[in-house]
Amino acid sequence: MLVKTPCNFCNSDDYIRLVQVLVSPISETSWLVRCKKCGLAYINPKPTLERERGFYDLEYFKPGEESLWRDHRYPLFEKVLSRIESTIPDGKLLDVGCGKGYFLDLARKRGWQVVGVDVSSTATQFARDTLRLEVYRGELRDAKLPENSFDVATSWNVLDQAYDPWGDLREVFRVLKKGGLITLRVSNLHFHLYLQRLFTLLNSAVPGRLRVTAPTVFHIYMFSPGTLRMFLKEAGFVDIRVENSTLDPNVPALVNLVGRSGEVLLRNTISLSAQTIFYLSLGNLLVSPSLVAFAKKP
């Protein structure tokens, strides 16, 4: 079930429709809209809290999909963690939306004291029982973590799937120590919106049986580099950097579209193109499928 909702950031209900979308992860048709007041893009109407929670609780972390959450993300995890460690070498780390805890497990092996929060009971149970991690099940605010207590907070492709991303970000700010770092990864609105429009255009020119589904991802909230910076700045963070993120390998939608070897070629082409555009635009244009942001609590 879908419900109409105001903008999560500014509470306005004045918006324009961008594109009709199949809502990930629940496969219902709705609209991606853009708030006229602040520019945040989001699905409206969106799934009810109960429907979304039900999905993440039981359906999102299926057995047999370990590699999607662990092996494919390890190179990204290690790269970003090394960058964090060049500023803060160790300390207390919080992962918001930690899933089964693979990132926390990696960080712990590198000397971090780690805590995780996730809404999924199956995922948090695995993190606690199998990986022996300190993980809370539920919303970040419900964990009631002490303020000014973490050196680093991370969130991997979770803020754009949160029910209240603006509330969650302010809570992360509260629990970070002064000088603490936040690292976020989210899907990039610009990439997925324009890819969807390109496929719609191409599909309109070919017979129905040859039409293909665009390998796009539309989460409940879709951040652009601009709205991601706006969230971080208004939450109180400084030294904000938003960059292209490397692509996850073997994304099923892409493999289905172009095959395994085609996926490698396409992934490398997209990464190279995005970085070329980034440098040619002097850091102004970020067109990769995902964005990664770094910021500091002053």
Ligand SMILES: [Zn+2]
């Ligand atoms: Zn707004």
